[in-house]
Amino acid sequence: MRFLPVFLDLQAGPVLVVGAGDLVRAKLRLLAAAGARIRWFATDGNHEVSGLDAADAARIEHAEGDPLTADLRGVIAVLCAGAGDIGPAMSVRAKAAGLPVNVMDDLVHSTFIFPAIVDRGDVVVAVGTGGASPVVARRVRERIEAMLPARIGDLASFIGRRRKSMHGRIPEMQLRRRFWERVVDGPIGALVLAGRSNEAEQALVSIADPSAFAGATASGEAEGRVTLVGAGPGDPDLLTIKALRALQDADVVFYDELVSPEILDRARRDASRVPVGRRVGKPGIGQDAINKLLIAAAKSGQRVVRLKGGDAFVFGRGGEEVEALREAGIAYSIVPGITAGLGAAAQFEVPLTFRHEALRITFLTAHKASDAETVDWSTLTDEKMTVVVYMGMTAAVSVRAGLLAAGRSPQTPAGVFARVTWPDAQAAVGTLNELPDLVGRIDGGPAILVIGDVVAHSAPWRHQNLNQMISKLLEAAE
Structure with a gap:
């Protein structure tokens, strides 16, 4: 995380904006809607901005002169959009004055960036990608927009107006947090989100014992x-x-x-x-x-x-x-x-059951050879049974020996599936007889072993057979 998300108090002073064109006007609308005071140096001399109401337009001061010599006292941030070569120069001035600066689409000269924003009043969600992909940030914002209730900001305001008075009745911090969690997650929060704040207010006031509501025991301590x-x-x-x-x-x-x-x-x-x-x-x-x-x-x-x-x-x-x-x-x-067995099945397309071929599954664990030696392998000889062994890498030799001694065919398909669902997941497939060798082809666990005909339906098995077929064709062509 290169850029730490922070929220700037726009009431603390003006934002100095430099630039021209549609890019700077989009930022002006955003800042004005957020209630910022703006000092704008229009580098093309055109100060017209459409789409602003009178209150927002009044927040924009039309500055004249050279922004590179402008007085920066009291300014809380500098923004350059469509400013051309003036942008990097303004960045130098802003950094020298200790001011946060953004030069649009120029990470080298920026000390902050604009996130994609979800605005719900007192609830604001900022989504950033470190400047790498604004499109991705917008897509994430769209999903969050769809998930968040329209009145979630009203709920935050509802709680904010009552925090101090309620905290006087619940001195213990942990209980306070639980109290408000129950408010947010319970009927009171639902009333606010439904637009029935007056009823929510009555329900909150009617709580006679906030500590008990928060889940405290008779001694006043939180119930763990x-x-x-x-x-x-x-x-x-x-x-x-x-x-x-x-x-x-x-x-x-x-x-x-x-x-x-x-x-x-x-x-x-x-x-x-x-x-x-x-x-x-x-x-x-x-x-x-x-x-x-x-x-x-x-x-x-x-x-x-x-x-x-x-x-x-x-x-x-x-x-x-x-x-x-x-x-x-x-x-x-x-x-x-x-569980890891199901994770491997999904990632590597191993159907642990398959009609007419695999009707049963057995899950077992074998941390080491001694664990494998305690297994009654005679119960696992059914060819229509899939055997899934957890933590079995170090016991692969004993697992193979136990199944072969019990009568399972050495040609039974088998696979080792390591670090399933992780980015560096691996698979090695072959036969039961090759099981220890398959483990040797894996770069480390955790891993599970799957033994049964279903392994022949897996994606690694198909890919391996396809590669072998291609190799044979190439050899024949030579």
Whole structure:
């Protein structure tokens, strides 16, 4: 992030604008609509601007003379649009005076840029691409425009007018935040968004005990809870809406090693983030210690998110954590996530079931060879069963040995799918007999193994066969 989004107080002083043509007039309309005082040097001498009402037009002072010698005292920012060679020169003057400056379409001479803006009164959303692609910023703005309620600015104003009086009744900051979250997400917020502010006002005034409304216990402390959230296999766009909401509400997030930074970035900015996971072969703090951390955080009144790669209930020890929370009397909820097996199936087009070919699926885990040795492979010999092995890279030799000894054909299609849904995802496909070699073709995990005829329907299998066919044709042509 090269440009930090900030909001400029346009009541603090005039904005000095230099330029001519349609480009500068578009910026003038934007600034005037935002209530700015404007001092405009029209470099072509034409100060006419259409589309402004009388109030907005009155905010524009028509400046004369050379902008390069203009008095910059009191000016809060400098904008050049359609200014030609004057733009870079004005940039030098503005920087020397310590003023933010924008020279349109010139990042070298700009210290700030204009974002795409969604304006809902007191709610303003700015979308930027660091100047790289205004078209992309506009497309994002259009989507946000479609999502945001028309009266969201009215809701912000409604709360803003009542914050001080309500905060006197709720001295504890954490409870205050929860109080307003319940207002925004509940019936009162819905009334404001429906244009029924008077009814919303009556409902707010009728709250006799704001602390209880916010979820405080009898002792006055906030009531904590734990939400187990499945983070999915890696792609942050695969998070559910419910998972995003939990991350935005969290006071503290305890996360596994395999949770990507992009997913952690979806958590509330001021939430504490505590790593509690481990990778294969590396020590972790242990499940008992994790359970104690979750319970202690919830008992202190915090909203806790336990963030796990994939799904909490598929080899994620979510069941153990739920039992510990239940025994401790901690309120909890569970948000499912897309498990890695399904992520691989979608990304690499591996149909885990296929009519007449694969009627059953077995999911199992094999961190190491000793795990594979404890599996009863005799139950996995059905040719119409797809076997999905989690964390099986280091146990590939034992997995192969177990399935072959149980009677699965060495020519059974098999695949290794690594870092599924991540930008650097990889796949290697072949036969069960080649499984350890397939693992060797992967640049590192996490990875899952899929064994069964369905692998022959996957995109990597098709591509591999096509490449082999092309190679044979080329050899024959030679």
